[in-house]
Amino acid sequence: MxxxxxxxxxxxxxxxxxxxxxxxxxxxxxxxxxxxxxxxxxxxxxxxxxxxxxxxxxxxxxxxxxxxxxxxxxxxxxxxxxxxxxxxxxxxxxxxxxxxxxxxxxxxxxxxxxxxxxxxxxxxxxxxxxxxxxxxxxxxxxxxxxxxxxxxxxxxxxxxxxxxxxxxxxxxxxxxxxxxxxxxxxxxxxxxxxxxxxxxxxxxxxxxxSAHAHRERILAATADETVFTDVFDIVDGMRWPDGIHGRSILTQFAAEWHGREDELARQRDAILASSGVPGEAPPNAHSAYAGQAAGLxxxxxxxxxxxxxxxxxxxxxxxxxxx
Ligand SMILES: Cc1cc2nc3c(=O)[nH]c(=O)nc-3n(C[C@H](O)[C@H](O)[C@H](O)COP(=O)(O)O)c2cc1C
CATH class of the missing domain: 3.20.20.70 (Aldolase class I)
Incomplete structure (x- = not known):
């Protein structure tokens, strides 16, 4: 054995x-x-x-x-x-x-x-x-x-x-x-x-x-290129228990909105509307959930x-x- x-x-x-x-x-x-x-x-x-x-x-x-x-x-x-x-x-x-x-x-x-x-x-x-x-x-x-x-x-x-x-x-x-x-x-x-x-x-x-260029982003990322954030959940309208957040590759969207969550919540409807598909986020606002092991x-x-x-x-x- x-x-x-x-x-x-x-x-x-x-x-x-x-x-x-x-x-x-x-x-x-x-x-x-x-x-x-x-x-x-x-x-x-x-x-x-x-x-x-x-x-x-x-x-x-x-x-x-x-x-x-x-x-x-x-x-x-x-x-x-x-x-x-x-x-x-x-x-x-x-x-x-x-x-x-x-x-x-x-x-x-x-x-x-x-x-x-x-x-x-x-x-x-x-x-x-x-x-x-x-x-x-x-x-x-x-x-x-x-x-x-x-x-x-x-x-x-x-x-x-x-x-x-x-x-x-x-x-x-x-x-x-x-x-x-x-x-x-x-x-x-x-x-x-x-x-x-x-x-x-x-x-x-x-x-x-499921996410936009998800796999490609992981293959290109190193350990320091993820973010622990709520930005994608705000766009998706998802709520999680206290202390739980999402770790994603640091996409351009996350870099732009992480730390500005209140403003993002106010902009949510406009962001969703820009996708053209009711209730769905545009590709640039998709998460690329992945961990710090991405670099491996x-x-x-x-x-x-x-x-x-x-x-x-x-x-x-x-x-x-x-x-
Ligand atoms: C794209 C993605 C989606 C995930 N979805 C779920 C999920 O639906 N439920 C869950 O319990 N964990 C989910 N996880 C977390 C995993 O269960 C697991 O704890 C995690 O991937 C382990 O860390 P690693 O990504 O470094 O391997 C997800 C992880 C990733 C990368």
């Missing part, structure tokens, strides 16, 4: 401790989720989309056509109050696992378990890890502030070991800032049993980046090659450390 395999692999029915993030809006669709699962990892399917819950049901079914292996559907907890059907379809479809993010998992854990669904919970704080453990989730994902997309402000390096200590023995996966074998080994050293990556998998060939991502390749290369590099790093 490879030292890289961990008990969480048995728990989730996967071969390698690598997951792809269930990125909303279609970026992580059936093709990406299935490719990661077929490569032995845990494929993540975005579970929130403007197309609504029935669109997610269709994507779950499509994923099942593409893989026999376990995958996880990502659902934002903070919208379940107004849109509970995003979780209902996961339960009706008896998905292998659900990853809850951005809120209190407690009200949903029993229902998911009764349906035979594993519950993963992505948290951004130590308190969140404690609460997830108390709620009885099966796996905690500790998501650091380097992460792409919406996240909190605590860095992965500090959060992961503290989340492991707070998790009462529940397996912890690390997310945020990991894009190669060095990152995987570092997270295992911190006590995580594996990793979840988003930014790296936006540049998998099977991903369907220099090629687009199949998900299976991403996983294979990370595992090979991790083995090399371990051998070097041993010697």
């Amino acid at each position: 490879s030292v890289l395999q961990s008990p969480v692999c048995d728990l989730l029915g996967i071969d390698v401790p690598i997951g792809s993030a269930g990125m909303a809006g279609g970026t992580a669709g059936p093709a990406l989720a299935a490719a990661v699962s077929n490569a032995g990892g845990l494929g993540g399917l975005g579970g929130i989309d403007r197309g609504g819950p029935e669109e997610i049901r269709a994507r779950i079914r499509r994923t099942r056509e593409l893989t026999q292996r376990p995958f996880s559907v990502n659902v934002w907890v903070h919208i379940l109050g107004v849109a509970p059907a995003f979780l209902d379809v996961c339960i009706e479809e008896r998905v292998p696992s659900v990853t809850l993010s951005f809120g209190d998992a407690t009200p949903y854990v029993d229902r998911l378990h009764e349906a035979g669904i594993k519950v993963m919970h992505q948290v951004q704080t130590v308190a969140g890890a404690k609460a997830a453990a108390a709620a009885g989730v099966d796996v905690i994902i500790a998501q650091g502030g380097e992460a792409g997309g919406h996240t909190g402000g605590v860095a992965t390096l500090a959060l992961v070991p503290q989340a492991v200590d707070a998790a009462s023995g529940i397996p912890v996966l690390a997310a945020g800032g990991i894009a190669d074998g060095r990152g995987l080994v570092a997270m295992l050293a911190l006590g995580a049993q594996g990793v979840v990556m988003g930014t790296r998998f936006v540049c998998a060939e099977e991903a369907t980046p 991502v220099r090629d687009a390749k199949p998900a299976a090659a991403i996983i294979r290369d990370i595992l090979a590099e991790a083995e090399t790093v371990l051998a070097r450390l041993r010697s």
